Amino acid sequence: MPEVRALNKAAGEPATLLSVSGIDVGYGRVGVLQDVSLAVVEGQICAIVGSNGAGKSTLLKAISGLLAPTKGEISYQGESIGGLSPARIVQKGLLHVAEGRRLFRHQSVRSNLDLGLYGAGLTREDERGRLTEVLGMFPVLSEKLDLAAGGLSGGQQQMLAIGQALMRSPRLLMLDEPSLGLAPVVVDQVLETLQKLRSQGCTVILVEQLVERALEICDACVVMQHGRVIGRGTADEVTASGLIEHAYGAV
Numbered sequence: 001m002p003e004v005r006a007l008n009k010a011a012g013e014p015a016t017l018l019s020v021s022g023i024d025v026g027y028g029r030v031g032v033l034q035d036v037s038l039a040v041v042e043g044q045i046c047a048i049v050g051s052n053g054a055g056k057s058t059l060l061k062a063i064s065g066l067l068a069p070t071k072g073e074i075s076y077q078g079e080s081i082g083g084l085s086p087a088r089i090v091q092k093g094l095l096h097v098a099e100g101r102r103l104f105r106h107q108s109v110r111s112n113l114d115l116g117l118y119g120a121g122l123t124r125e126d127e128r129g130r131l132t133e134v135l136g137m138f139p140v141l142s143e144k145l146d147l148a149a150g151g152l153s154g155g156q157q158q159m160l161a162i163g164q165a166l167m168r169s170p171r172l173l174m175l176d177e178p179s180l181g182l183a184p185v186v187v188d189q190v191l192e193t194l195q196k197l198r199s200q201g202c203t204v205i206l207v208e209q210l211v212e213r214a215l216e217i218c219d220a221c222v223v224m225q226h227g228r229v230i231g232r233g234t235a236d237e238v239t240a241s242g243l244i245e246h247a248y249g250a251v
């Protein structure tokens, strides 16, 4: 397996925005991740795939500071972020859209978007600018600003959950199963949005059960099984290696 590359722009290497080195993570005494390492290159979409229970969500929670690794290092923009609170990590532009679209269902679409800016310390003018940008990305939400989030369709709720994160202009956006429960045409829209974000320079980590769809749009892929990384490479490399089938076959 290739070693995790360090931030090394000067040498013409791709710039690593996030690097996870040898982390162990668990819940209380229950160990889940073992010796997980990966590097995410700035401006790319990195897909993380693996069957249910492989540890994908646990990995995202560790990166966003919700779970503390018992071993190893996580660095972002060349600095260690291990031990920082989730709020500090968000302030650095690293956003996590959790599984299951955690919105305030009884609050309006507008309030949910505004909540994305909680603690950001922007001027009113900048806040309005962000809202305009996000609504430009998801025009359907502009017609629904005063409706309760819980009344939106599943696809619109997913757009809102992503929109809430985009209010912070993330440098690195992590999405956990964004297509869950969505109709295929809506999945297309979500994946198109991620490609658009990449074209604007945003780096994306995508955890996705629709593996083939994730492989179509990703620049790099990490395959997990039983709490470990069992392979990484381009979509073609991991497909040709048979690792994907292995990861899903051996449940």
Ligand SMILES: Nc1ncnc2c1ncn2[C@@H]1O[C@H](COP(=O)(O)OP(=O)(O)O)[C@@H](O)[C@H]1O
Binding pocket: 027, 030, 032, 050, 051, 052, 053, 054, 055, 056, 057, 058, 059
């Ligand atoms: N809150 C929790 N407490 C204890 N164990 C958990 C918790 N959440 C997940 N796990 C366990 O961690 C393992 C990995 O889960 P998860 O990271 O959710 O996998 P994935 O997202 O790949 O489906 C599973 O064995 C799961 O049972």
Ligand SMILES: [Mg+2]
Binding pocket: 056, 057, 058, 099, 176
């Ligand atoms: Mg999960």
